[in-house]
Amino acid sequence: MIASVGFLLTVTGCGAVDNGESINAVGSSAMQPLVEAAGEQYSSNHLGKFINVQGGGSGTGLSQVQAGAVQIGDSDLFAEEKEGIDSKLLVDHKVAIVGLTPIINKEVGVSDITMENLRKIFTGEITNWKEVGGKDQDVVLINRAAGSGSRHTFEQWVLDGQKVKGAQEQDSTGMVRQIVSTTPGAISYVAFSYVTKDVATLSIDGVKPTEDNVKNNKWVIWSYEHMYTKGEPKGLTKEFLEYMLTDEVQEDIVPQLGYIPVSQMQVERDVEGNIKEISK
């Protein structure tokens, strides 16, 4: 009892206690669980410092941080890729990687597909699963909402500039999974962390959607999770962003929530998609 009180005293005594300092991090709903978990951990380690986390979408995050309304804008996209954002004003902090995988209804009966055929499915050229070795079943496409980060990443790496067929759209990953698991012939795409046994994943050209394959870029459908600040971060914002890259977050929270730590990547990708190996 005395020991624990003493422990508490030393803990609180060591951390500089500020009275109610807080910053806001707003944006990508895909990143929300990660930033929330890290923010809570940070607050419990640093009394009196709060990280308010909100969703709202990558577009919201980028525009709010550009307008100076929030300190951190979460985004799945590079700021350069979003129309209406002046990326020169913003500083990029990559805190994690997220891999995306196509998911299909379990009854379809396909487990591997070529990139070419996957593209044809999403452009509407292939409309029946038997054309790629599955059941005689119509393909039901489910897209994410136009402008969403996941959709952008998927289209960038799978569609190769071709136009996606007009189809159903859903705005949340949970909803997408629910629909794919219950609709015969359905196909969509979600972040790795959202894959459950209700749905089946597809490997592409024999490459399985695993974290290791993302790390060496064999699996190309992935994106960075960015935290943007307007100008160089200062004060609590800087401290929190540094905290995001500590081992505590990178090796604990990040993998737990299904993201991939930046530190474990063997390659680096820029906004144009050029790959550079990271020499270790």
Place this chain on the structure above:
Amino acid sequence: MEDIQSKLLKKSKKAKLEQFGKTISFIAILFIVVVVVAIFYFVASKGLATFFKDKVNLFDFLFGKEWNPGSVSDSGKPLVGALPMITGSFIVTLLSAIIATPFAIGAAVFMTEISPKLGTKVLQPVIELLVGIPSVVYGFIGLSVVVPTVRNVFGGSGFGILAGTFVLFVMILPTVTSMTIDALKAVPRHYREASLALGATRWQTIYKVVLRAAVPGILTAVVFGMARAFGEALAIQMVIGNASLMPHNLITPASTLTSVLTMGIGNTVMGTLENNALWSLALLLLLMSLFFNIVTRLIGKKGELK
């Protein structure tokens, strides 16, 4: 003497209280008016920017069939055709109102004319309960029950206007029913008595007198239900499929103004064409609800029982 004079000349406590109450109510009303005006101004300024700032043709917007604000057509015009959503919104609204009206009238007649006791004791609370259910619950039931049923019975993927219609039908039914009940109750008692005295049966009285006299009220109820259906976003978004394509039949994915609006707004950046185009949809919705409001006013005025 002086005392009495001053007492008489001074405002009484009651009068002061009344003045105070008046001021408070006036401020409240003023506040509401300011809020409404502000909303109109905000939505209009953003929504009209699509046409004035981004130079989108109004006809391309209202009658274009391709919605993809992020990209441009072959001729270089932005793809902001809202016709698929406008059509989708109107079809689900009309269909759900068409299905809901007979049910609502039937229920209301039963509850006011045939079995008022059972009506007020059991049915009314049940119907009022339906109003209180959050729309996300309707949406989820739609997603897990209605969509698979539509898929099994009618084919397709299940997502589409038909599923949306069923969900909206249940959602607007309580509104239309309770307003129809009010309309039927408002028919003066002596109408019924006169009819019965002339030797009409109960059925004849209901059909030829009560319902006829309540037509304006029933119409108001239906328009009110349609306004609700038109503006519903969450539930419909979960079952309609949200594909900005012209609806060819009732079982392929379609979209409504609300579903496209709520899905897109978080992914766009304020001030860009994509964002403004969504605000234009919002403006359209606002104008439509204004229109529904005016219609109910007109019907109400025309059919006032004197």
